[in-house]
Amino acid sequence: MTDPIHILPALDPLPIPAPVALFKFLHHLTLGLHFGALQLLLGGLVLATIWNIVGHASGSRSAIGASGTVAKKLTIVTTYVVNFGVPPLLFAQILYGQALYTSSVLIGAWWIAVVFLILIAYALLYRMTTLADAGRPWWHWGVVSFTLLALVGRVFSTNMTLMLTPEVWSTMYASNPSGTDLPPTDPTMWPRFAVMFLGAFSLGALGTSLWSHLSSVADDARVFLRRWSAISAIVFLPLLGAAGSWALDSQPESVRAALMGGTGATLAYAWVGSIALAFVAALALLATSRSRSALAPILGSVAGTTAIGLWTVLRDMVRDLTLAPKGLDVWATPVATNWVVVGIFLFSLVAGLVLLGWLVSVVARATPLEKNHV
Amino acid sequence: MNYPVWDVPVIGSGLVIAIIAVIHILISHFAIGGGLFLAMTETKALREGRRDWLDRLRKHSKFFLVLTGVYGAMTGVGIWFSIGLANPEGTSTLIHNFVFAWAAEWVVFLVELSLAAAYYYTWGRIPDKTHEKIGWLYAFTSFLTLFIINGILTFKLTPGPEWLALAGTGREAEAFFQAFFNDGFWPSLGLRSLACVSLAGIWSLVFFSRIDRETDGEVKIQLIRWSAKWLLPAFLLMPFFFAWYLLMVPGEHRDLMTLGMSTIGSGAFTQVTRMALITLMTTATIGLVTYFLAWLNPRDFSFGHGVSLLFLALIATAGAEGTREMLRKPFVVSGYLYSNSNRLADVPRKNAEGYLARSPWNPDRGDRPTVRTGERMFQGQCLSCHTVDGYRSMRKLLHGRDGKAIGNILQMLHENAPDSPYRKFMPPLVGTPAEIEALRQYLDILVNGKLTSPIVDPSAKAVPDSVKVDTLAAPAIDTAKKDSAAPAVRDTSRSTAPAAKDSARI
């Protein structure tokens, strides 16, 4: 095997236009939002689909009502999954381009397929909304849509782990320059995939329980939604914890050792703590499923958001620990900042948030939808 | 070859981008012009008390939301994914330069989408004035997205002397604003804005064509006529902005077009000229169709008519974008980065030390170049514009040439003389004589099935894969090989990046 240093493409000769720390901050912030929306989407989609099957099989109005409530929110959630995915990819390309462009090309056909898979899954969600409005069963589309999204997730997890293993690239490229193979899996791939998906069925489920508070939700549907979101979370949270420990165990020895000490360990314990808190919230939600109190859903969502944020930081640490000895030390990237440009961007960010805030206030004051307007 | 080259059989990676991009442009430009359309139409309807228009407009805005929020956004992501695959080096250059422009673009787009959603969901549920305001904010933010992306797109053809002077010094960021507001910026913004306004008209014609002519004849006449008017500005102003745009195109790129014009008579005009003519003719047809079918007979304007217009617009868009892309050949960033990811400044170095000397994808590292090296040369330097058997097929283009003739072409490409006919659309072929010989043999075998002429350079005994290497083994003496074995050259790590930059400046 060649010296690892010679297997990475050369760094772009242009320095990056802001300090590494700023890019990292923006990356984590937006990726955390992407993951949050993602877990809501995947969790909501699976729960709503199952409820729709159960509802139409047993004629349960509460199940059908709850499934419709969640399903109708999924298109807008997808909008944000996609949109919050954009900036972290941009910043990851800036920070880890040498690795990320390469791994993307090596699975090129799959990588470009992601776009079309999402497009179809998205269109199916709109179709589901239409059917749900008409009170007709739509779960078959839910199954298809989820399958496509799971495949998308598999491609993402593959790319994000393939970028960490430059030692396999050369052979992969020699055997298939079109990128139509998904590579023999990296041992860290499935555990990472598992964390995202088990997180969806637990943390994402807690998030969906927030929708039980929409004024349009009927009483029986609300109780159903709260109860079954809670049960899903109670079942899957322990599995999520187990997947986390699997993800840690699957790391190469040096990475694991580095993670077990110092900041890594603190973050990992905090992650476990936030999952435990989410578990408590899930129990509380189950116990209060008949009540209208928003306390348990809010607590669960806060714990879930924290867990997602911590996971975002942890997986980034894994990346840096893995790549640094292979010749990509992200903190050594040459920097040449144009602060005026950074300032304009930050201004646009603040202005955008203010505008969004105004928009939310306008929509909140809108008179409720009349039926004939749907 | 720094990044692996994505090999898309038959259509080639460039066409993957093109297909996604044309669809994206058709939708995104509609989103931009359509924002203005919605806002102006609502304002007009409110001022003139046309309540029956508002109902149509509400439905139009739903169509709008789905089309732009789902298909516009996803095809946009699609372009980005595809350029990253087809040209990582170029994408990296643009992102290093403009990451904050893109990030701001994202912020604006996020706000725009949220405004579009709010616009649709609040019809009749908030005061008219507020709703109108959301519409105008939507129009404004969507125009802003065009404004931002336009700076990045025009940079590629006209990066400007300020930026080019700093290129390779590590101080490129200082020229951010000159690079962004480059020579092509304003004329291109004008052209694109006009295209947006016309597309808003065309999509609206499609949408309103479905109004029932029997029951709602009067509204249909009004809305079809109103939509048709949206094509007028483009027909009046396009020529002016187009001329301005051409004026800003750097000389050597414009030559490609004039070269085409002057040879039209002989039927051998270039692809650029062909594309430009297609755009011109379809645009003219769109004008005629709109005038005769929509303006003169609005009541009878059918969905089929609308879709045909849209189809013509698709062709016009493809032609216009194709012209823009072809004009830039053989560069991704004019004067800086060639389409095949070689930097202009690196050419002498790569000729001396070898195209694959620092490449992680060198199959013959430490050995003399073989046909496998030839294949890498082909992938790295030709595949970005050619395919083996499909689009711009290498087999077809080289058909009938034997090994010697192929060698002559490669020599011309390598020398890249000022009067070379290839210079205008193909980048120079870089590499050591041994690497070029390896490419020659690879192409010979590719086209003719076997080597049809003797191996030229004895120092570069390239052998086909099928031939046993030992049988032809000879002491390797070519310089490329020796260089590639030298640690200082082979080292592509970050620690040597400054050194690499030094050599790039020479």
Ligand code: HEM
């Ligand atoms: C809607 C369908 C999508 C699904 C199901 C999905 C799923 C995932 C998953 C499972 C991961 C985690 C990979 C891992 O660490 O193992 C991930 C990461 C990521 N996704 Fe998404 N994703 C979707 C859409 C998008 C889009 C449209 C973009 C960008 C335009 C995007 C950008 C990213 C980025 C940048 C990362 C990780 C970046 C990093 O590690 O730095 N995603 N996604």
